[in-house]
Amino acid sequence: MHSNLIVMERHQEILDLLKKEKHVKVATLCERLDVSAVTIRKDLKLLEDKGLLFRTHGGASLENPYMNERDVSEKASISAEEKSLIAEAAAQRIQENDSIIIASGTTVQQLAKAIKPIGKLNVITSSLLVAIELMKHRDIDIIQLGGNIRHRSGSVTGHYAEHILQHISSHQFFMGVDGIDLDFGCTTTNIEEAILNKKMMEAAQKTIILADSSKFGKRSLAKICELDEISEIITDKDLSAADAERIREMGIKLTLV
Numbered sequence: 001m002h003s004n005l006i007v008m009e010r011h012q013e014i015l016d017l018l019k020k021e022k023h024v025k026v027a028t029l030c031e032r033l034d035v036s037a038v039t040i041r042k043d044l045k046l047l048e049d050k051g052l053l054f055r056t057h058g059g060a061s062l063e064n065p066y067m068n069e070r071d072v073s074e075k076a077s078i079s080a081e082e083k084s085l086i087a088e089a090a091a092q093r094i095q096e097n098d099s100i101i102i103a104s105g106t107t108v109q110q111l112a113k114a115i116k117p118i119g120k121l122n123v124i125t126s127s128l129l130v131a132i133e134l135m136k137h138r139d140i141d142i143i144q145l146g147g148n149i150r151h152r153s154g155s156v157t158g159h160y161a162e163h164i165l166q167h168i169s170s171h172q173f174f175m176g177v178d179g180i181d182l183d184f185g186c187t188t189t190n191i192e193e194a195i196l197n198k199k200m201m202e203a204a205q206k207t208i209i210l211a212d213s214s215k216f217g218k219r220s221l222a223k224i225c226e227l228d229e230i231s232e233i234i235t236d237k238d239l240s241a242a243d244a245e246r247i248r249e250m251g252i253k254l255t256l257v
Helices: 002-021 026-033 037-049 080-091 106-114 128-134 159-165 191-202 241-249
Strands: 023-025 054-056 059-061 099-102 121-125 140-144 148-150 155-157 170-176 179-181 185-188 204-210 222-225 232-235 253-256
Touching: 002 023, 002 026, 002 037, 002 059, 023 026, 026 037, 026 059, 037 054, 037 059, 080 106, 080 204, 080 232, 099 106, 106 128, 106 170, 106 204, 121 128, 128 140, 128 155, 148 191, 155 159, 155 191, 159 191, 170 191, 185 191, 191 204, 191 222, 241 253
Parallel strands: 099 121, 099 170, 121 140, 170 204, 204 232, 232 253
Antiparallel strands: 023 059, 054 059, 148 155, 179 185, 185 222
């Protein structure tokens, strides 16, 4: 009976920590609870079987870590306030007479709305929705990448877009993602968009990720890059302290809004 009570208390501590951090690693739980990794993995399996958490690579999460693709109109309403604040912070990174690349996604669409160009601004984008927003400014020269239009994201993918990027060099690339797993890297739901995002990274001197905190601890079908290939992450203040510390330890600039 005493042994069962200890197990129940440990399970409750795991759930309490998850509520606070959103996702936790096995190693962290071992240290906090002073038990072996084998014990923690058994605990996580039992709690997952009860529907209380989702096991992830090397840890656990309160939310399903695997992201399914959604239409851009559906995604726009998710964390709308956070996305707007992130976009405002990202717009401040744009310099006078700058040259930037903007990917597709609802957060970078907010960036397009927040941009107030100083001098001439060159923008290369895969997103039709970003291009339409930027057309309001006469001081922005827009290069719209061509290719196959994806209805769900309002963006283009494919060989033609990748070919144009081979002849482009820009200062900054602003990218949205569907998932950020601190071990696995940055992911998106579509393989072709992941390939194009990688080509965009290669065409820019630095890459800045715009992602609200709900994207952390998640992974999607297609990997874009490792986390250490990113220069800066702009997210909201709901990011867990543990994740923030790890990101900074990697040498990545982290901006919380």
